[in-house]
Amino acid sequence: EPEVTQTPSHQVTQMGQEVILRCVPISNHLYFYWYRQILGQKVEFLVSFYNNEISEKSEIFDDQFSVERPDGSNFTLKIRSTKLEDSAMYFCASRPGSGGQPQHFGDGTRLSIL
Amino acid sequence: AQSVTQLDSQVPVFEEAPVELRCNYSSSVSVYLFWYVQYPNQGLQLLLKYLSGSTLVKGINGFEAEFNKSQTSFHLRKPSVHISDTAEYFCAVSATSGTYKYIFGTGTRLKVLA
Numbered sequence: 001e002p003e004v005t006q007t008p009s010h011q012v013t014q015m016g017q018e019v020i021l022r023c024v025p026i027s028n029h030l031y032f033y034w035y036r037q038i039l040g041q042k043v044e045f046l047v048s049f050y051n052n053e054i055s056e057k058s059e060i061f062d063d064q065f066s067v068e069r070p071d072g073s074n075f076t077l078k079i080r081s082t083k084l085e086d087s088a089m090y091f092c093a094s095r096p097g098s099g100g101q102p103q104h105f106g107d108g109t110r111l112s113i114l
Numbered sequence: 115a116q117s118v119t120q121l122d123s124q125v126p127v128f129e130e131a132p133v134e135l136r137c138n139y140s141s142s143v144s145v146y147l148f149w150y151v152q153y154p155n156q157g158l159q160l161l162l163k164y165l166s167g168s169t170l171v172k173g174i175n176g177f178e179a180e181f182n183k184s185q186t187s188f189h190l191r192k193p194s195v196h197i198s199d200t201a202e203y204f205c206a207v208s209a210t211s212g213t214y215k216y217i218f219g220t221g222t223r224l225k226v227l228a
Contacts, residue, residue, distance in 0.1 A: 004157075031214060042220040043158070043204060048213040056213040091157060095214065100146045100165035103216060107157040 002026040006092050006106035013082055014114055021077045021109045023092030032075045033093040033103060034067065036060070043091065049075065079111075087113045116141040116207045120219035127195055128227050135190040135222045137205030144210040147188040149179055152202040152221075161203075164188060175199070200226045 005024040013019050025032050034046040047057045049067055066078045075094075079086055089110050093103040121136045139145065146165050150158040162173025169181040179190045188205060202223050206216040 006157075033215065035216070035218075043216075043218040045215045045217065048215050050213070056215060093158075093216075098214070100163065100210070102148055102160050102163050103214075104160075105150075105158040107155075 002104075004092055004094055004104050004106035006090075006109050008109060009107065010110045010112070012112045012114060015084060016081055018078065018080050019082055019111060021079075021090050021092075021111070023075045023077070023106055024073055025075055025092065025094030026096075026104055027073070029094035029096050029104070031055075031095045031097070031103075032067075032069070033095075034077045035091045035093065036088040037091065037108075038085075038088045046077075046090075082111075082113045084113050087111055116143075116145060116209065116217045118205050118207055118217055118219035120203075120205055120222050122222050123220065124223045124225065126225045126227055129197055130194045132193050133191065133195050133199075133224065135203050135205075135224065137188045137190065137219055139186050139188065139205070139207050141186075141207060141209070145207040146210055146214075147179075147181060148206045148208075148216070149173065149177070149188075149190050150204045150206060151175075152204065154201075158204065161190070195224070195226045197226050197228060199224060 007022045032049040037043045047061045048055045089108045091108045092106045095103045119138045127133045148163045149161040164181045172178045202221045205219040208214045
C-alpha cells in the first residue's frame with residue numbers, strides 16, 4: 001500500500017537556524033497538510049495545500065513558516081529562525097480528493113531545537 | 115468551527131476486557147468523523163471513519179464506533195482488547211466541505227494490562 005514518506009525522522013537544530021522538513025505524499029493525492037504535535041499535547045493543524053497554493057492556514061502558521069511543492073512530488077515545510085517552542089513532531093498528510101476520503105499520515109519528523 | 119473532546123486522557127483495561135473510548139464533538143456545520151491510532155514512534159493510522167449512512171461503523175483490528183448525532187458523540191469500542199492495542203487513540207473531525215482539515219481531540223492513551 002502506498003505510504004506518505006517523511007524525512008528526516010529526527011532533526012536537531014540550533015535555535016535561530018532554518019530547517020526544511022520533507023514529505024513525499026502518495027502520488028495521486030491532491031490535498032496536502034502539515035500538522036504538529038508538541039510533546040504531550042494534541043495534534044494541531046498548521047496548513048493545507050491544494051492546487052499548488054495554500055488553501056488554509058492556522059494562527060500558528062505565521063511568517064516564520066512556508067510550504068512548497070517544488071517538483072510535483074515533494075512537499076516541504078520550511079521553518080525560519082527556529083525557536084525553542086518549535087520543538088515538536090511534525091506530520092505530513094495527504095488525501096486523494098474531495099469528499100470524506102481520509103488523510104494518510106507519514107511517520108513524522110521529530111524536530112528538536114537546542 | 116469545530117472542536118473535539120476526548121474525555122479520558124488515560125484508560126487502563128485488562129486484556130480480553132471490553133473498552134470504550136469516548137469522543138464528543140461540536141460543530142456548526144456537517145462533519146466527517148475519524149478515529150486514528152498512534153503506536154509509539156509512529157504516525158497516525160486510520161482505524162475507521164463515519165461519512166454518512168449507518169451510524170455503526172466497523173474498522174480495522176476489531177474496533178467499531180457509533181455515531182450519535184443527538185449527543186454529538188462518536189465513541190470507539192472494542193469487545194475484547196489485546197496487549198497490542200496499547201497505543202494513543204485520537205478522534206478527529208473535518209467539515210464536509212472546504213479544505214477538509216482535521217481538528218483532533220487531545221487523545222486517549224489506552225493501556226492494556228496482562
